[in-house]
Amino acid sequence: MKPIREVARRIDLPEDTIDRLFRSHLVLLFLFLYAPIAVVVILSFTPKSFPSFPMEGFSLEWYANLLPPDHDERVVNSLITSLQVGVISALGAGVVGTLAALGLVRSQFSSRWLQSDILYTFTLVPIVVPWIVTGIAGLTFFNLLGIQGTTLSLVIGHILICLPFVILIVSTQLYQFDRSVEEAAMNLGASELRTFYEVTLPLIAPGIIAGMFFAFTISFDNFTQTFFWVSAQDPTLPVVIFGMIDYGLEPTVNAIGAIIVTLSALIAAAAERLSSRVLE
Amino acid sequence: MGERTTDPPGETRSIIRRLSDSDWFRFIQIAPAVFWIGLFLVLPFLIIISYSFFESAPLIDGFGGAQLTLDNYVEFFTRSIYLSILWDSFVIAVVTTVITLLLVYPAAYYLAFSDVKYKNLFLLLFILPFWMNIVIRTYAWRQVFGDGGLVNYLLGFVGAGPVEVLFTRPVVIIGLVHVFLPFMLLPVYSSLSNIDRSQIESAKNLGANRVEAFMEITLPQSVPGVGAGVMLVFVLSFGAFVVPELLGGAQNSMIANRIASMFLELQSWEVGSAVAVIFTALVLALLYAFNRVIGLEGMYGGDNA
């Protein structure tokens, strides 16, 4: 401990200096996080077809590209596909994941072969397997089944990717769940099933909804695995964006990016408001 | 978890019979998730493993006419390109992880222990980029470092530049840090904010200065969160695809880009499978070793105990 004490004494700066150091670090980190995003937003208003500095003017034509009547059909169609796949995957992962979380948190398996922690770790496997491997494994299997490049394979794959997150979120909620309210319901004459939908389900609903919301955003944003699973005819939005920029810069993508930035900021702000109101 | 009962000697009963009614009920609840992961991830991966032992894949005529071989693995270990790309990817992943940790820890520490106003807003701002598409976020760096990008534009004002930085390794690492930073922040912050402040105060009360209190109290207790964050960022950047694809160019592609091109462009699934199997085995072995040393309880939502 001696050397540490020695070092500490030498660098024992005044409290407010340290505070200032931490604060500047935080500011620089936010600059790092948001500077590129700001660049995307700023350049979405460029009049040039190659987004670069200096901007030489202001234009909304790349936003007009996204709106009827001159909209880019690839972008709009892929947006619809992404929304559809996201909603179905979120619902699927929500149901399967909630059931699994209930089973995992409340099971008391006493068998050597069937242990809750082993099952729990198994449900987290889709997180730890590298994305690229999940992608090509799905590609291979869907090919064998003859469903490669269909919406079905995409939904199957997205449920797989989202499942661990739903299980994590719902089981966190279940660990905090006070089971005596279930006992109280049964004590008052409610059967197991009645107890579940009168008491358990309404109380874990926030966790399930948060899990499904998270699943939706993961599905909507997913690129790496989706890249291997989609069809050329009916791609998702991230895949279309990737195609647009793989070999160059494209101001329409800046416009899409700016919209996504604005929307996610709005949703986050709304969620923050809502959660703080609920907490009060 | 419940008491583990050991079998009475000489009495072997099947698992199925040993399950009580409630065990069965729980098992049926878990079954769909286990089935889904087994059928759509584990089984496909087993198929990948089998492909890696065939002379050519995908198998068009079924498994019957295929020839078994170890050539795909021999190719991996004899052609230096595979090993060097794997090594490069590993180095990039390690550097990314270390930089991310060094950037995140002080910020998480500050947010967890100081009475900053708008603490929740700051946390939200850290997580917000996570909801922005990874492709767009990577694309953004092109407009920062590219020909008409922000950096060269600013350099122009001081009479320097233009510099050619796009498609170099540092830019790939910057992109990876940017994309995976929230995965480090959340576990580190949550482990730090769970530390009882009075412990630190009592350490100081017992004569420890600020650095000693940090080394003795705060740092050890943040290990689970750091472990979870390090593991997530390492695995994600080791297997990164989008960032090196868009920012690395041909010279700085990583293992995932190599595997992808073997499946999508070269149609050489058998070698691609072998590379994927080796890569996955390496990742899982590293995870296992890491878990043995640090423990990843921080990753699990609740405590089973």
Place this chain on the structure above:
Amino acid sequence: MSDTANTIVNLENVGKKFGNVTAVNDLSVDIREGEFFSLLGPSGCGKTTTLRMIAGFETATSGAVRIRDREMSGVPPYDRNTGMVFQGYALFPHKTVGENVGFGLKMDGVPKDEREEKVKETLELVDLPGLEDRSPTQLSGGQQQRVALARALAIEPSLLLLDEPLSNLDYKLRRELRFQLKRIQEEVGVTTIYVTHNQKEAMAMSDRILILNDGQREQLGTPKEIYNKPKSRFVADFIGEANLFDGTVTKCQNGTAEVELDMGTGRSLSVPTTDAVEEGRQVTINVRPERVTATDLEGILTGEIVSRTYLGKSTRLLVDVNGTEIEADISSDQIVGLSQDLSIGTTVDLTWKPDACVIVGGLD
């Protein structure tokens, strides 16, 4: 077996093991119709487990639980017609107070208007009229406790089960609610099983108390019996405060046993006893501190005052008698009447009335 006609709950050789841990061991007891029955003991003594077996949340690993002569194994909690108040109240946070109280009636299929009438009535009973539309999360701890009680009473249960219902409240509120709970129980007349670790609560409210220790029955009796005639060292120590002396019986006749104390003063105590105690037997004697007085005359024991604590109505002395510390609560009135000033370090003579001595252990 239930030997009396008015037995409502009968436990027969009930045991409960969790893995290798025995929570309740071979417990037999009858609880009578209409009584306020307390299960009292330190934490981990098995009292809550016993209550949960009666409610149906745990299954006995041996023995039988009967309610109104009906064997309860296999009967789910929702078919037992018990009303339980949980330690943390377990109110449904997503339902209003009215919905909470009416929940059991809803489960019974009672029509809505009838239900509302009953909810109103029950909330009045617990002194919370008109709170139907509030959320339980907006209520104070004491109010929540009474809502939980109302919820359990609304179904008119044949048994009211209370699991440490007052333990989460502060001292003053606890005392208030103790009386209110007792009043309501008497008004409704429902058989009540009350689990607590607080001996004062059990004493103040119960008709009978069962003291449990390590999952075993220590003593069953009325509060008075248990306080005045504790059957074991454990009970004497757990109920109220105790000065326990070990000694050997030297003589026993005419309902009085002479006990020579082990503490080496050579003193003997005369202890009244209804049972014949044979000579040479090792026994433990209890004298409650509030029965010990200081005297200017020669006392039963003499020692040096080690510490002195002012308690308001009385002063607690810790007196060292040959290495054994004895507690004595001297009332303020008595201190005034004494010639010595009872300061620390002075010698004091202690005495008590013969009937203050009770043999608490070693009789069997």
